[in-house]
Amino acid sequence: MKDKTVLITGSSRVGMGAAAARLAFEQGAKVILHGRVMTDELKALSQELKCDYVLCDVADKLAVEAVVKEIIEKVGRIDALINCAGMAAAEPFLKSSDEHWIEVFKVNVLGTVHFIQAVAPYMLKAKTGRIVNVSSMRGIENTSSARIPAYSASKAAVNNLTAVLAKEFAPYVAVNAVAPGFTMTHMSNAWTEAVHTQVKNALLERAAQPEEVAEVMIFLASDKAAFITGQVITVDGGYGMAGK
Secondary structure, eight states, rough: TTTTOOOOTOOTTTTHHHHHHHHHHHHHHHEEEEEEEHHHHHHHHHHHHHEEEOOOTOOHHHHHHHHHHHHHHSSSSSSSEEOOOOOOOOOOGOOOOHHHHHHIIIIIIIIHHHHHHHHHHHHHTTOEEEEEEEEOOGGSSOOOOOSSSHHHHHHHHHHHHHHHHHHTTTTTEEEEEEEEEEBSSGOOOOHHHHHEEEEEEEETTTOBBBBHHHHHHHHHSGGTTTTTOSEEEEESSSTTTTTO
C-alpha cells in the first residue's frame, strides 16, 4: 500500500472503517477518511493518522461527486476505494414500511453506487485501481436474517453489484467485496443475549475484531490481490458453515 491514496467511506466511528484506515496508514498509504458529519472520533483519527477527511451523506449523489472532485483536485488520484459506510436496522418484513426499505437501500446500495460512480472514471482513465465493497454475511443466502430483511437484501445487492462491476471495469479496475460476520464495533454494544449466543455458534466461537476484517479489506485493496476480482470474501469465523 506504500504511497497509495486510499479513500475509506464510513471511517468516522470505531469499527472496520477506522481499523482499515489505521492498517492502510501503517502500510504506507495516504489515507482519506469519510464521515456523514463531523464527530470527535473522526477528528481524533484524522489527527492520529495525520490525514485528510471529507464529509457527506453517501445517499446524496451530488455531495459525493463534490467531495471526490475535491480529493482529485488536491491529491491527484485515488488508487483504492473502500466502501465501508452502511446502516443496519431491524424491522419485521410484514410490518416494514416503504420508507424503511428506501432508507436502507439509499445508504447501503446507492451510497456504494454513488462513490463508485464518482471514483471509477478516474481509475479507468489511469487504467488502474481497486474497489472493495463491505457487504455482510447477511447478504449470502444461507446466513441471511429474517430479523433484518431489508439489510440482508441490500447486502445481497452489494454482492451482485460487485460481480457486475468487476465485469464492467475489467481489466483495469478490480472490484471485490468482504462479507463480515459478527464483528465487535460500536453496534455490538446493543447486542442482546440471543445475539451473543449466535456469535458463539461460529466455528471459532467468537466475534471478529475490526482489525481482523480490516486485514482482508486492505489485502483486497493492495497489489498483493492483483489477480483477484469479482469475489465476495466471507470473514465470519465459520459461522455460515457451522450448521447450527
